[in-house]
Amino acid sequence: MAELVQYVLTGIGVGCAYALLGSGLVVIHRVTRVVNFAQGSFAVLAAFTVTTLLAAGLPHGVAEGLGVLLAGGAGLLTGLIATGKPGTTPQAGLIVTLGLGVFAYAVEILLWGDQPRSFPGLPGTVAGVQAHYLLIIGVTAVVLGATALLFARTDLGRALTATAEDPYAARIVGIDVPRMGLLAFAAGGALGGLAGVLVTPVQQVTFDADVALVVSGFAAAVLGNLTRPGLTLAGGLLLGVVQALVGGYWSTSYQTEVSLIFMLAVLIARAGLARTALEAA
Amino acid sequence: MKWLPPAVAVLVAAAVPPFLGPGQLTVYVLLGLSAMAVVGLSLLMGYAGQVSLGQASFTAIGAYTAGLLAVHKFPPLLGLVAAPVAAALAAVVVGIPILRLRGHQLAFATLALQLILLSVLGDADWAGGAIGLQGLPYLSILGFELNQDRQYAYLVLLGVALTTLVASLLIRSRTGRGLRALATAPAAAEASGVPVGAYRLLVFAVSAAFAGLAGGIYAFYVGYLAPGSFPVLLSIEYVVMAVVGGLGSIAGALLGATLITLVVQALTTLATQPGMPGYAPSVLSYAVYAVLLIVIVLFVPRGIVPALRLRRRSP
Numbered sequence: 147m148a149e150l151v152q153y154v155l156t157g158i159g160v161g162c163a164y165a166l167l168g169s170g171l172v173v174i175h176r177v178t179r180v181v182n183f184a185q186g187s188f189a190v191l192a193a194f195t196v197t198t199l200l201a202a203g204l205p206h207g208v209a210e211g212l213g214v215l216l217a218g219g220a221g222l223l224t225g226l227i228a229t230g231k232p233g234t235t236p237q238a239g240l241i242v243t244l245g246l247g248v249f250a251y252a253v254e255i256l257l258w259g260d261q262p263r264s265f266p267g268l269p270g271t272v273a274g275v276q277a278h279y280l281l282i283i284g285v286t287a288v289v290l291g292a293t294a295l296l297f298a299r300t301d302l303g304r305a306l307t308a309t310a311e312d313p314y315a316a317r318i319v320g321i322d323v324p325r326m327g328l329l330a331f332a333a334g335g336a337l338g339g340l341a342g343v344l345v346t347p348v349q350q351v352t353f354d355a356d357v358a359l360v361v362s363g364f365a366a367a368v369l370g371n372l373t374r375p376g377l378t379l380a381g382g383l384l385l386g387v388v389q390a391l392v393g394g395y396w397s398t399s400y401q402t403e404v405s406l407i408f409m410l411a412v413l414i415a416r417a418g419l420a421r422t423a424l425e426a427a
Numbered sequence: 428m429k430w431l432p433p434a435v436a437v438l439v440a441a442a443v444p445p446f447l448g449p450g451q452l453t454v455y456v457l458l459g460l461s462a463m464a465v466v467g468l469s470l471l472m473g474y475a476g477q478v479s480l481g482q483a484s485f486t487a488i489g490a491y492t493a494g495l496l497a498v499h500k501f502p503p504l505l506g507l508v509a510a511p512v513a514a515a516l517a518a519v520v521v522g523i524p525i526l527r528l529r530g531h532q533l534a535f536a537t538l539a540l541q542l543i544l545l546s547v548l549g550d551a552d553w554a555g556g557a558i559g560l561q562g563l564p565y566l567s568i569l570g571f572e573l574n575q576d577r578q579y580a581y582l583v584l585l586g587v588a589l590t591t592l593v594a595s596l597l598i599r600s601r602t603g604r605g606l607r608a609l610a611t612a613p614a615a616a617e618a619s620g621v622p623v624g625a626y627r628l629l630v631f632a633v634s635a636a637f638a639g640l641a642g643g644i645y646a647f648y649v650g651y652l653a654p655g656s657f658p659v660l661l662s663i664e665y666v667v668m669a670v671v672g673g674l675g676s677i678a679g680a681l682l683g684a685t686l687i688t689l690v691v692q693a694l695t696t697l698a699t700q701p702g703m704p705g706y707a708p709s710v711l712s713y714a715v716y717a718v719l720l721i722v723i724v725l726f727v728p729r730g731i732v733p734a735l736r737l738r739r740r741s742p
Contacts, residue, residue, distance in 0.1 A: 181530075181531035181534075183534075227721065227725075231725050234725065237478075237530060238724050238725070238728060240478065240530075240531055240534065241478065241666075241670065241720065241724045242720075242721050242724050242725065244480075244663065244666070244720070245667075245716070245717045245718075245720035245721040245724070246717065246721065248660075248663060248713050248716050248717040248720070249713065249714060249717030249718070249721075251709075251713040251717075252709075252710045252711075252713035252714040252717065255706050255709055255710050255713070256706065256710050259706065260706070260709070354660075357538070357542070357659050358542070361535065361538060361539060361542065364535050368532070368535075399546070399550050402542060402543075402546050403543050403546055403547070406539040406540075406542055406543050407543070409535070409536075409539055410524075410525070410536055410539055410540075413525075413528055413532050413535070413536055414524045414525065414527065414528070414536075417527040417528050417529075417532070418527065
């Protein structure tokens with residue numbers, strides 16, 4: 147029983163990171179229709195930055211904050227390149243973000259080398275679970291709650307939502323649609339960076355860890371069809387817990403397959419549903 | 428005179444190997460293998476209109492098919508023939524469920540399939556696990572053993588010619604016209620009786636077969652296979668080549684593969700000069716892939732070859 151609680155808690159912790167990354171994908175996709183393949187790179191970039199800042203003697207908290215800020219900047223830059231040129235289709239935007247993800251490899255190897263890196267998280271254990279997992283869960287709850295409030299209660303959030311619902315109408319009422327897109331990219335970058343900063347103490351990060359991260363984030367987000375933040379959180383948690391249970395009771399070598407097959411199943415089931423709906427209409 | 432440019436291209440390509448040193452011959456062989464996989468991917472992306480990030484999985488399936496047969500003492504020629512067949516069969520099996528997906532969903536699904544394949548191969552004892560298959564024999568055809576780089580250069584040239592021929596016959600056939608309709612207006616094509624689903628599956632299988640053939644030759648040429656030989660980055664490299672050359676254009680696929688291979692090779696040569704840091708080759712090649720992909724998508728969205736054709740037509 148204690149074992150089960152332990153697996154579930156660590157699963158929720160890792161699942162929170164997937165949910166954060168997936169929420170970044172959702173924010174960007176809702177507002178710009180671009181699926182951001184570079185989302186995993188934001189996490190890696192932020193994590194590596196924190197290792198350098200900590201080594202330079204900055205205290206915990208400050209280093210992590212700066213890492214997330216830098217990821218937000220990287221997100222803004224990605225948005226500028228992927229959507230800045232008028233007439234770029236979302237499909238072209240996807241390929242551009244793929245290119246930017248590969249470009250990040252060059253930067254990361256140049257600055258940090260190709261070895262895995264990590265830094266210590268919150269020390270100690272609570273009920274057999276590393277305290278850091280509880281920190282991940284707490285921070286995710288606060289950040290996703292604040293994001294939801296931002297979207298629901300502020301003018302900026304309403305403008306972002308309006309752009310997501312109908313860019314044309316949003317422009318007519320005076321919303322600067324391209325700027326909203328860039329804001330979404332910056333927010334998405336920060337969410338991805340936060341995921342990377344939170345997860346690095348419990349899972350080492352390498353320069354090419356972005357592929358696994360972006361796939362897990364996408365798997366979480368696809369449950370809500372890349373538009374529903376609530377379902378993204380649910381998807382992330384489900385994925386994390388199932389992975390942890392499979393790793394705990396069966397074998398850690400099947401964890402990747404589990405999340406990937408879960409994603410494929412959701413995708414294919416959705417495509418089937420969409421087709422049936424289309425035929426019924 | 429439509430056959431003239433391809434004939435000249437084949438003659439030029441055939442004239443090159445005798446003048447190449449050992450290292451350059453390796454580049455020639457690898458370039459040809461990429462070209463075969465990219466011709467297929469370009470068909471798929473150009474005519475089915477879908478981004479596939481898993482083309483290297485079919486290269487891996489072809490390579491492992493040939494490698495496993497060779498390890499179990501089957502005639503190498505059988506392995507070479509089985510490689511594209513196995514890849515095409517695998518494409519049909521996974522294609523039936525995943526080709527219902529569109530756009531970014533298919534991109535992620537193909538990426539996921541490749542990650543699953545790599546993970547399975549890494550754990551599979553029968554495939555040598557993470558260490559892989561070692562000591563594969565050279566390819567031999569009717570007792571004649573291909574044991575020199577130059578012979579593989581010509582084998583690869585033959586493979587490129589074959590895939591190019593099959594691809595152009597496919598495009599020019601009745602099926603090809605259906606495919607073109609499908610690429611531009613899927614709904615209209617479906618309404619006029621084009622079996623959209625079956626055709627998408629056909630292109631997927633053909634493109635997988637090309638990659639599988641490349642994998643089969645690779646297995647005999649290198650003599651060693653591991654999951655790490657077919658990383659996700661190889662799939663992305665194929666996409667870069669296809670997009671840079673021009674999607675849905677065979678000449679574009681060949682040009683894209685050639686251009687990227689030669690540029691990356693030139694930079695690697697530069698980066699391995701004495702005094703350059705050890706990370707320089709990988710940093711430079713990642714940067715080149717990335718910059719070329721981004722610049723072409725933003726400024727020459729149709730790719731180099733179609734852009735040149737348009738320019739020639741409108742003086």
